[in-house]
Amino acid sequence: xxxxxxxxxxxxxxxxxxxxxxxxxxxxxxxxxxxxxxxxxxxxxxxxxxxxxxxxxxxxxxxxxxxxxxxxxxxxxxxxxxxxxxxxxxxxxxxxxxxxxxxxxxxxxxxxxxxxxxxxxxxxxxxxxxxxxxxxxxxxxxxxxxxxxxxxxxxxxxxxxxxxxxxxxxxxxxxxxxxxxxxxxxxxxxxxxxxxxxxxxxxxxxxxxxxxxxxxxxxxxxxxxxxxxxxxxxxxxxxxxxxxxxxxxxxxxxxxxxxxxxxxxxxxxxxxxxxxxxxxxxxxxxxxxxxxxxxxxxxxxxxxxxxxxxxxxxxxxxxxxxxxxx
Ligand code: DGY
Numbered sequence: 319x320x321x322x323x324x325x326x327x328x329x330x331x332x333x334x335x336x337x338x339x340x341x342x343x344x345x346x347x348x349x350x351x352x353x354x355x356x357x358x359x360x361x362x363x364x365x366x367x368x369x370x371x372x373x374x375x376x377x378x379x380x381x382x383x384x385x386x387x388x389x390x391x392x393x394x395x396x397x398x399x400x401x402x403x404x405x406x407x408x409x410x411x412x413x414x415x416x417x418x419x420x421x422x423x424x425x426x427x428x429x430x431x432x433x434x435x436x437x438x439x440x441x442x443x444x445x446x447x448x449x450x451x452x453x454x455x456x457x458x459x460x461x462x463x464x465x466x467x468x469x470x471x472x473x474x475x476x477x478x479x480x481x482x483x484x485x486x487x488x489x490x491x492x493x494x495x496x497x498x499x500x501x502x503x504x505x506x507x508x509x510x511x512x513x514x515x516x517x518x519x520x521x522x523x524x525x526x527x528x529x530x531x532x533x534x535x536x537x538x539x540x541x542x543x544x545x546x547x548x549x550x551x552x553x554x555x556x557x558x559x560x561x562x563x564x565x566x567x568x569x570x571x572x573x574x575x576x577x578x579x580x581x582x583x584x585x586x587x588x589x590x591x592x593x594x595x596x597x598x599x600x601x602x603x604x605x606x607x608x609x610x611x612x613x614x615x616x617x618x619x620x621x622x623x624x625x626x627x628x629x630x631x632x633x634x635x636x637x638x639x640x641x642x643x644x
Contacts, residue, residue: 322366322628325358327374334617341625342367359383367624369393376400381408389627393620395419396556398529402638411641413623413633417475418615419607424479426606427524427554430578434550436460439600461521464488469520472527472555473499480524481506492516517544522552529556537561542568550576554606557583562593569596580606
């Protein structure tokens with residue numbers, strides 16, 4: 319019997335996807351750009367599985383070209399790139415990779431928080447550019463963490479992992495979420511606040527919510543105006559949660575002190591984007607989960623989901639439970 323055809327939208331190291339060997343016929347897209355390459359689209363009518371990245375859009379138009387498709391496996395925990403309703407309607411389970419990237423992403427959120435608080439990008443650049451002429455008592459001053467308040471928006475796995483780390487730095491923790499978690503059960507002290515309260519009380523605001531219709535554009539001019547003028551905004555969640563125009567104005571007019579972004583809208587952010595010109599903003603290229611171990615485990619989980627789907631089994635991790643009638 320012919321092996322099922324699987325489209326892997328972009329190349330992954332062979333050792334990360336070794337479980338697919340002998341199980342599927344793999345057609346691999348190019349490293350760049352985002353989306354489905356023409357040679358994949360030519361074959362999509364035959365494809366039974368798709369293993370994709372968060373940069374690939376899986377929508378109704380694509381599903382219409384793929385009558386034999388039986389599983390979509392997204393190598394990411396976030397799945398806003400996939401029209402899950404359309405997949406459910408077609409009976410196609412959608413897999414994701416929760417859990418394995420929690421620590422790496424929380425580490426990066428803390429790295430951004432620390433870098434922004436202590437102005438590391440500016441200090442490093444100044445040292446390199448010859449502006450380190452003496453030990454200056456007033457040079458490169460940043461903000462203290464101990465005693466400051468960190469507002470965590472979205473107390474899911476990653477939000478909790480950030481809270482755990484932040485507690486060790488002496489930060490006071492507050493959070494907002496669409497559902498209130500049972501605080502007494504958490505291994506750190508954290509208090510619930512409404513979103514508006516969190517914005518006005520926090521010295522640092524870190525975003526850890528998924529991108530949904532409710533969270534898209536949630537950090538708009540109104541939200542930014544509620545923040546302290548000394549506050550720093552950190553985003554390791556999804557770019558479109560923040561409205562760019564509002565953030566640019568807020569940073570230019572000092573409504574807030576700074577922003578550190580791992581995710582942007584769009585991605586990649588073009589090099590001539592005005593956000594890059596702001597001295598109080600720094601941007602890294604969506605590297606929250608970018609450690610060797612984490613990315614390999616994400617790929618392995620994506621393969622496990624894919625193979626289960628092709629075998630007609632429940633995926634170990636899926637995001638559209640309705641597809642199984644539960
Ligand atoms: C995810 O998996 O959703 C992350 O954004 C990848 O870093």
